[in-house]
Amino acid sequence: MAIVYLTNASGAPGVSTLATALTLNWPKRAVLLEADVTTTGHVLTGPLQGQVGHSMGMTELNVAHQHAPLTGEDLWAQRVGLSEGKDAVPGFRTLANARGASEDFWAGILGAVDQLGTVAGEEVDVIVDGGRYQVHDPRSALIGRADAVLMLTGQTLPDVASARVAASALKSSLDNIGHSEWLSLVTVGAPRYWERADVKDIAKVVGADVLGSLPWDPRGAVHYSHGSDIVGRRRTKYQRALEALTQSVTGLIEQRAYTPIVQEQRA
Helix, strand or coil: CCEEEEEECCCCHHHHHHHHHHHHHCCCCCCEEECCCCCCCCCCCCCCCCCCCCCCCHHHHHHHHCCCCCCHHHHHHHEEEEEECCEECCCCCCCHHCCCCCCHHHHHHHHHHHHHHHHHHHCCEECCCCEECCCCCCCHHHHHHHEEEEEECCCCCHHHHHHHHHHHHHHHHHHHHHHHHHHHEEECCCCCCCCCHHHHHHHHCCCEEEEEEEECCCHHHHHHHHCCCCCCCCCHHHHHHHHHHHHHHHHHHHHHCCCCCHHHHHH
């Protein structure tokens, strides 16, 4: 099982859209976990277009957590289907629910995530929509357990400045478990008339490698952000960049996978 944690800094767009897109294009069984604590869930009103009621998800899990430790069965029961082999656990119903989720709750979520393979009867990878990163983030258990941490940033100067501050704090947190280098950047383009920084300069300023770049392509992204059909070309610029990014993420995870042979060679 692999965990991919997506986050951003102030002003950076596209985390929920990318989390949905990665889940739907993931090469294995996958579950999208809406873990944003600064807003309510996106997947039900966006990709699913309000066709499924908000009667399950993080709020129900938080209530269950008050009574007993969360299990994989608890988490599995809160999912809604996105497509074949792709599910989502919707986010919180209210901001009060979201902001009231404690570190203990998120540690319980991680424990439940670790049991998903047993419950599902097959390996299940988890894509986490973490929304905006916070200093002393209560979701630190999920972040620390992630096999890849991706921070989205725009390419304008305000975006890069925000990403630099957030990435510094996040790297410090990851450094406590020896994973500071596991933070990667994903840049998101901007309209042509906006001044944009070069990707190499962004990596240097923020202090993290750029794993991939997404173009400014609202028409191509609308399928993942709002569930709308893509009119015209199916292979949009966004889709092509998404497929390349998905390959980069899965390749990165494979490189970091624990194997006894590799560990013995390192010893």
